[in-house]
Structures are given as structure tokens and as C-alpha cells.
Amino acid sequence: MTALSDHKTIGKLFLTASVVFLVVGAGLALLMESKAVGPASYSQLFTVHGLTMVFLFLLPAWLGLASAVAPLQVGARRVAFPRAHAFCLWLYVAGGAMVVAGPFASDIASGWTLSSPVPVGRGFRGDGPDLIVLGLALVAVAGTGTAVNLLATLLQFRAPELALRRVPLFSWATLVSSAVLMLALPVLVGAFVMLFVERHFGGQVFSGDEGGNPLLWPRLFWFAAYPVLWALVVAALGAMCEIVPVFARRPLASYARATAALGALGVVAFVGWGSEVADGAGARLLFVFGALAALAPVASILLNLLLTLRPGRAPADGTPAPSLGSVPALAALGAVTVLAAGLLGGLVLALDAGGTSHTTTWSVAAQHLLYFGAPTVGVLAAAHFWAPKLWGRHLHDGVGKLSLAAVVGGLHLSFLPLYVLGVDGAPAHEPAEGPAALTAAADLGSLVLALGVLLFAANLLTSAVAGWGRRADADPWGGHTLEWATTSPPPPHNFDTLPALTSPTPLLDRPPVPELEAAST
Amino acid sequence: MTTAITDDVEVAEVAPRPPSRVPVGERALSLGTMLVMAADLVVLGAIVAAYLAVKQGVADWPPDRVVVGTYIPTVVTVTAALSSFSAQWALYAARRNDPRNVATGLALTTFFGLAMFLAELQALDVDFGVSSHPYGTFYFLLLGYHLAHLVAVLPILGLVAGRALAGHFPPGRVDAIRASGILWHATTVIWYVVVTVLFLLSRHA
Numbered sequence: 001m002t003a004l005s006d007h008k009t010i011g012k013l014f015l016t017a018s019v020v021f022l023v024v025g026a027g028l029a030l031l032m033e034s035k036a037v038g039p040a041s042y043s044q045l046f047t048v049h050g051l052t053m054v055f056l057f058l059l060p061a062w063l064g065l066a067s068a069v070a071p072l073q074v075g076a077r078r079v080a081f082p083r084a085h086a087f088c089l090w091l092y093v094a095g096g097a098m099v100v101a102g103p104f105a106s107d108i109a110s111g112w113t114l115s116s117p118v119p120v121g122r123g124f125r126g127d128g129p130d131l132i133v134l135g136l137a138l139v140a141v142a143g144t145g146t147a148v149n150l151l152a153t154l155l156q157f158r159a160p161e162l163a164l165r166r167v168p169l170f171s172w173a174t175l176v177s178s179a180v181l182m183l184a185l186p187v188l189v190g191a192f193v194m195l196f197v198e199r200h201f202g203g204q205v206f207s208g209d210e211g212g213n214p215l216l217w218p219r220l221f222w223f224a225a226y227p228v229l230w231a232l233v234v235a236a237l238g239a240m241c242e243i244v245p246v247f248a249r250r251p252l253a254s255y256a257r258a259t260a261a262l263g264a265l266g267v268v269a270f271v272g273w274g275s276e277v278a279d280g281a282g283a284r285l286l287f288v289f290g291a292l293a294a295l296a297p298v299a300s301i302l303l304n305l306l307l308t309l310r311p312g313r314a315p316a317d318g319t320p321a322p323s324l325g326s327v328p329a330l331a332a333l334g335a336v337t338v339l340a341a342g343l344l345g346g347l348v349l350a351l352d353a354g355g356t357s358h359t360t361t362w363s364v365a366a367q368h369l370l371y372f373g374a375p376t377v378g379v380l381a382a383a384h385f386w387a388p389k390l391w392g393r394h395l396h397d398g399v400g401k402l403s404l405a406a407v408v409g410g411l412h413l414s415f416l417p418l419y420v421l422g423v424d425g426a427p428a429h430e431p432a433e434g435p436a437a438l439t440a441a442a443d444l445g446s447l448v449l450a451l452g453v454l455l456f457a458a459n460l461l462t463s464a465v466a467g468w469g470r471r472a473d474a475d476p477w478g479g480h481t482l483e484w485a486t487t488s489p490p491p492p493h494n495f496d497t498l499p500a501l502t503s504p505t506p507l508l509d510r511p512p513v514p515e516l517e518a519a520s521t
Numbered sequence: 522m523t524t525a526i527t528d529d530v531e532v533a534e535v536a537p538r539p540p541s542r543v544p545v546g547e548r549a550l551s552l553g554t555m556l557v558m559a560a561d562l563v564v565l566g567a568i569v570a571a572y573l574a575v576k577q578g579v580a581d582w583p584p585d586r587v588v589v590g591t592y593i594p595t596v597v598t599v600t601a602a603l604s605s606f607s608a609q610w611a612l613y614a615a616r617r618n619d620p621r622n623v624a625t626g627l628a629l630t631t632f633f634g635l636a637m638f639l640a641e642l643q644a645l646d647v648d649f650g651v652s653s654h655p656y657g658t659f660y661f662l663l664l665g666y667h668l669a670h671l672v673a674v675l676p677i678l679g680l681v682a683g684r685a686l687a688g689h690f691p692p693g694r695v696d697a698i699r700a701s702g703i704l705w706h707a708t709t710v711i712w713y714v715v716v717t718v719l720f721l722l723s724r725h726a
Contacts, residue, residue, distance in 0.1 A: 148557055190565070193568070
């Protein structure tokens with residue numbers, strides 16, 4: 001228990017466990033792509049694959065990275081509630097195991113939203129649905145608890161002179177996404193409680209002879225799920241705002257605009273999208289504006305990152321600076337391309353509220369690129385960037401580049417053809433039909449993507465977790481933020497001494513070396 | 522100011538500061554409690570939203586045969602209001618560094634909470650069940666939700682009261698008392714929501 005009071009250990013365990021579940025999710029995807037399973041098994045695999053990728057991989061991966069890195073960035077010695085932090089980790093692991101075990105107990109094929117159909121009634125007897133419902137509820141409680149812990153840490157344990165307007169952007173993104181998760185995940189908990197009562201005590205909420213409302217489940221689910229998905233995008237954007245400037249060797253083009261955009265995205269996360277459950281012209285109009293309001297900050301941050309990509313000054317200590325060809329930088333730029341592709345698709349969806357694009361593969365492509373693709377590539381970027389700090393080991397460069405190419409290439413190859421198929425009216429959530437070349441490209445993309453994430457998982461587990469990777473210095477990238485001012489890996493108390501904190505990038509504020517400055521110009 | 526030597530260039534590093542500047546999070550517990558209770562109220566919000574959505578689709582709400590009465594809800598509501606005063610009394614006493622009054626206020630709050638718990642158990646004795654109709658489902662869900670909070674919070678209040686009496690909270694270190702006050706106030710807020718939804722907004726109450 002002593003070791004598990006350290007936020008870095010807990011964060012690393014969150015990340016490691018999420019990568020293990022990623023392997024499960026990717027394995028299920030490969031099984032689905034193999035076409036070796038019948039339609040019933042395919043639906044089951046699809047259900048568990050979707051749930052695994054969102055709730056057991058993306059959500060805990062970002063919570064783990066935030067748990068490990070954000071306290072370091074703000075000069076905290078620990079998180080606010082270390083024991084609760086460890087408790088949330090075990091809740092998540094137990095919940096994840098229950099979700100994965102669900103289909104082995106009995107059939108459940110309701111899709112990752114558990115809404116087609118809602119698992120109540122005679123068709124859903126057995127322990128499988130219960131395991132999934134209880135498992136997801138545990139994961140949601142763990143996510144809420146971790147978000148609360150991170151919020152309390154960032155608000156109460158920051159270094160005294162580090163005002164909120166000066167916190168590093170990943171910490172700011174953590175603050176925003178934690179607030180969103182804290183307000184969104186409990187809705188899922190409430191929904192799961194009602195579902196459980198309905199399944200076991202004969203409650204009449206989502207169905208029933210005397211007036212349960214079957215439309216209620218998708219509304220509750222999406223009310224929570226959209227903000228959760230946006231929270232993951234916020235976290236990914238925050239990480240990209242940290243990584244790109246380091247490798248561009250200059251501060252972010254506009255820190256103020258980035259904080260404003262991330263904050264705005266956190267607020268509009270609750271109104272952006274949701275056209276699937278909007279009835280009537282008024283509600284659709286609201287969602288048009290909500291969606292546009294959510295896309296605007298994303299576009300603003302992408303522009304901010306592109307403006308940052310200009311030649312910078314030489315590092316102050318004279319060590320050779322890492323280039324934009326390094327894996328974390330390439331991954332961050334890969335995430336930019338995925339986000340840009342998702343943004344364009346999302347823009348069409350926003351302007352076409354209630355239109356056909358929402359029922360075709362166009363919406364599948366846009367949502368996957370925006371909500372799943374960008375945060376996934378973001379995890380790759382963040383893991384490559386911070387693994388040297390957290391484990392004291394670099395991930396393998398060659399394998400990293402290969403996995404990155406497979407993941408980014410696989411995402412584009414999978415979903416860009418779906419845009420074209422969507423224009424031709426191919427319906428969403430059905431086996432893609434259309435020109436053979438396009439469907440073959442999409443299938444190949446899924447395969448490449450699954451292989452890419454498996455490569456990444458193997459790289460992280462062997463290079464960092466098993467400790468086979470190249471040993472890392474305290475500051476291998478010439479980082480700008482506080483976590484790079486301590487050893488790799490940091491001691492349990494994080495810092496022996498804190499440097500002066502006059503900006504979000506205290507290490508960049510070191511005075512430049514005149515000789516090197518002259519040489520670089 | 523410390524320096525480091527790299528090759529032939531002497532580089533100035535950032536000035537180290539003494540560890541005393543490390544933040545200690547004096548109000549972390551009360552802030553954490555506030556955030557947890559905010560999340561908790563969102564769970565309640567989801568259930569209430571479901572209640573309103575289901576109620577909207579049912580013409581006869583609650584069903585004619587359902588009589589829930591007003592006596593017990595009124596007693597619990599008045600007790601909840603009284604308990605808020607006693608909890609606040611404890612908080613004010615904590616600020617004045619008066620452990621005896623802290624313990625008295627919290628003990629009184631625990632007593633009121635226990636009275637609410639027993640009264641709510643009586644309210645569960647009705648002639649319908651969870652599966653009888655949607656109103657029955659929400660009746661037991663919402664009452665159960667508040668009862669679960671009482672079960673969780675009352676031991677905490679008792680524990681904090683005992684520790685206050687034993688002098689475990691020195692002057693200026695009253696965050697645990699503040700947190701227990703927040704916990705209790707949120708629990709009473711949940712009751713006010715439950716009583717409004719189940720009894721005030723229902724036709725036969």
C-alpha cells in the first residue's frame with residue numbers, strides 16, 4: 001500500500017492496465033476483421049470492442065497520464081487523496097475485468113452505447129449484461145473519483161506562485177477535462193443504477209407495462225458520453241500543446257488563446273453534438289450552434305500549433321535539441337492530421353443537422369476520427385514524450401515510428417474511404433457496401449490500425465514497463481515545464497527543490513547562452 | 522543561484538527554493554468533499570431527469586391507488602432543517618476553536634440524522650413495490666438513495682464529533698469539520714430534492 005500512495009506509480013499502473021485492455025480491444029477488432037465469426041458473435045465482439053476502447057482504454061489512459069504528469073507540472077508533492085487514488089485504480093481494474101468477462105457469461109449485443117436494444121427484458125437474462133453494467137458503473141465511479149482527486153490536487157497543491165493563469169497547458173487541460181468528467185460520468189452511474197434496478201427488481205424506467213420510457217436510455221447515455229469524449233479530446237489537445245512547442249524549440253504561439261480554447265471546449269462539451277437524440281427544429285438548431293461552438297476551439301488550437309512550428313532558439317544548456325523528426329513530435333503532428341480530418345467531417349455534420357450525413361458512414365468516419373482517433377494518437381504522443389520521465393526509459397524509436405505510421409495511416413485508411421461511401425449514401429452501422437476498392441481500403445486500414453496499436457502496446461510494455469528501453473536523462477527533450485526539472489524517474493516526493501516559477505514554461509525561461517545564440521543565428 | 526558546467530560553457534540554472542514552499546493543501550479535504558458531493562448531486566440529477574421524463578409519458582401519476590401521505594415527509598423535512606442549523610453551529614464553533622460546541626453540534630446533527638433515518642424507514646412501508654408501477658420504482662430509488670447517504674454520512678459525523686471532543690483538531694486545522702458540514706448539508710439538499718419530486722410534485726400527496 002505504501003508504494004501505491006505515489007501518484008506516479010498509480011498513474012503508470014492506470015496507463016499500463018489501459019494498454020492491456022487496448023490489446024484486448026485490438027485483438028477483438030482483428031477477430032472481427034478476420035470474418036471468421038458469425039453475425040451474432042460479430043455483434044458481441046463489436047459491443048465489447050467499443051466499450052473496451054472508450055471506457056477501458058482511452059478514459060483510463062488519459063486519467064493515468066494526467067495522474068502521473070499533472071502534479072509534477074504544478075510542483076505538487078502528491079495528489080490530494082493518495083489512498084482514494086489507489087482505490088479508484090483497483091475499482092477500474094475490477095470493473096474492466098467484469099466488462100471483458102461479460103460476454104463469456106452470457107450473450108450481450110447492444111452496441112457500445114448499450115442502446116440497440118437496451119439490455120432489459122426477456123432477451124437479456126443471464127449474468128453477461130449484469131457484469132457489463134456493474135463493470136461500467138465501477139469504471140465510471142473510478143473515473144469520477146480520479147477526476148475529483150486531480151481537481152483537488154491542481155486547485156490545492158500547486159506551488160504557491162503558480163497561479164491558475166500560469167499552469168502548463170497539459171495541467172490546464174487536465175483541470176478542464178477533469179471538471180467535465182466529474183459532471184458527466186455520474187450521469188452514467190445514475191443510468192446504470194436505474195438499469196440494474198430494472199433488471200433485478202422489476203423496476204419500470206426504460207420499459208414496463210405502465211409507462212417506462214425506452215428513449216430515456218440513449219438520451220442519458222449520450223448526455224454523458226459526448227462530454228466524456230470531448231474531455232478526452234481536451235486532454236489530447238493539452239498534451240499536443242506541450243509537445244509541439246518543445247520540439248519546435250519555442251513557446252506556444254499563444255498561451256492565452258490555447259487556455260481560452262480548452263476552457264471553452266470544456267463548457268460547450270455539454271451542448272455540442274447530440275443530434276441523434278434531438279427532436280424538432282429548435283433542438284436541432286441548438287445542436288448546430290453547439291457543434292460549431294465545439295469545433296471552433298479545436299480549430300483555434302490546431303492553428304495555434306501550426307503557428308508554433310517555426311524555427312526557435314538553441315537550448316540554453318548547449319545540448320543538441322531533439323528535432324521534429326522525434327517520435328513524440330511526429331505523433332503530435334499525426335494527431336493534428338487526424339483531428340483536422342475529423343474536424344472537416346464534423347463541420348459537415350454540424351451544418352447538416354437532421355440531414356442524411358448523420359445516418360451514413362460519413363458520421364461514423366467523422367466521429368471516429370475526432371473522438372477516438374485523435375485521443376488515441378494523442379496517447380501515443382504523450383506516452384513517447386513522458387515515458388522517459390515516468391519510467392526513466394525511452395520507448396524504442398524504430399518500433400515507435402512504425403507503430404505511429406500504422407496507427408495514423410490506419411486511421412486515415414479506415415475512415416477517409418467512409419467519407420466517400422457516406423457521400424454515396426452508405427448507411428451507418430451496417431457492413432460497408434460500395435466500390436470494392438473503398439471497402440477494401442477501409443478493411444485494410446482497420447487491420448493496419450489494430451496492428452499499429454498492438455505494436456505500440458508491445459513497445460510500451462517492453463521498453464518502459466519491463467525496463468528494456470534506453471536509459472533517459474532528467475530532461476531528454478529540452479522540456480519547458482516543471483516535470484523536467486527533477487530526475488527521471490522522479491523521487492517519491494517529486495522535487496528536492498522547486499525552481500522559480502514565473503511562467504507556464506519555467507525551464508524555457510532560463511537565460512540563453514550568448515555564444516550559442518550567436519551561432520544559431 | 523547554482524551553476525552547471527557543460528563542456529566549456531558555464532550555464533546559469535534556475536534558482537532553487539527551500540522545500541518549505543511546497544504546497545500542503547490546507548483545504549483539500551473540504552474542497553474534495555464539495556466536488557464529490559457535486560458529482561453525487563449529478564447522479565441524483567440523472568435520476569430526477571429520468572423521473573420527469575417517465576412522468577411526462579404517464580397520464581395518471583402517481584396511480585390512483587397510491588397514497589403516500591404527507592406526515593412522514595413533513596417530519597423528515599423539519600428535522601432536516603433543524604439538523605442544518607446544528608451542523609452550522611458546529612462549523613461556527615470550529616472557527617472559534619471551541620471543541621465542546623463542535624462536538625455538541627455534530628452530536629445533535631447525528632441525532633437528527635438518526636431520526637430522519639428511522640422516519641424514512643417508516644416511509645418504505647407502503648402498499649406498493651418497486652415493480653408495481655414507474656412511480657413505485659422511483660419512490661424506492663429516491664428514498665433508497667437518501668437512505669444510503671444517511672448510512673454513509675452518520676458514522677462519519679459521529680466519528681468527527683468524537684475526535685473533536687478528544688481534541689484532535691487543533692486551532693486552524695478544522696478542515697475535517699468543515700468537510701463533514703459540507704457532507705451533511707449536501708445530504709439535506711438531497712432530501713429536499715427527494716421530497717419535492719416524490720411528494721410535492723405528485724398529484725395525490
